[in-house]
Amino acid sequence: MVNPRPAGHTFKNLQESKMEFEQVFERITEFMKSDPCGNYRLMVGTDSQVHRSHTIFITGIVIQNVGNGVWACIKKVIVPRKMTQLHERISLELSLTEEVVSLFTEDKKNELINIVLPNVYQGATFTIEGHIDIGAGIRNKTSEFVKEMVMRMESMGVEPKIKPDAFVASSYANRYTK
Structure with missing residues (x-):
């Protein structure tokens, strides 16, 4: 088993660093309350990059x-070794995504749903997606893992998205793994 070394158990973005999950959740609720009639997609995804002596994982x-x-x-999580086995890396990416998704407890999900609920008949929506950095294409090295990883996301009650629709993992998180 890998013992990943979290670069702090905190989240950050361009405006703020060292946010605990409670602060992240506050920012999400503030964002949603600013337009309770919106069409919201809460998306979580992880990407990794193997470097010379370590592997960086970024969950967005x-x-x-x-x-x-x-x-x-x-x-950000850093594993202090080169993780060259694709299945191991994809599996850890998904585990890190699952870990963050699990922070959105039933109570927290209900709190977010309740923001849009009064406006559902005006078109307001809310979905939770797990973005998995894998593709189903025949030439894609990760295609053999699609079924396993999609089932893991579905078992958490989250809508799985794979490439090209998994942009939180394949684009947003990817940008910070370099």
């Missing part, structure tokens, strides 16, 4: 009001 949390902006943050 993005709350998107479709067509009306986003609020996002990341959490």
Whole structure:
């Protein structure tokens, strides 16, 4: 088993650093309360990059009001070795995503749902997605893991998204793994 070394158990973005999850949750609720009629997608995904002596994992949390902006943050974990086995790396990416998704307890999910609930008949929506940095294409090295990883996300009650729809993992988090 890998003993990842979190670069602090905190989240950060361009405006703030060292946010605990409670602060992240506050920012998400503030963002949603600013437009309770919005179409919200809460997305969590992780990407990794193997470096010479370590592997960096970045988990992104993005709350998107479709067509009306986003609020996002990341959490960094460093594993002090080169993780060259693809399945091990993809599996740890998903475990880190699951860990963050699990911070959104039933109470917290209900709190977010209750922001849009009075406006559902005016078109307000809220979904939670787990973005997995894998693709199903025949030429994609990760295609053999799709079923396993998708089932893991579904078992958490989260809508799984794979490439090209997993942009929180494949684009946002990826940017910070370099």
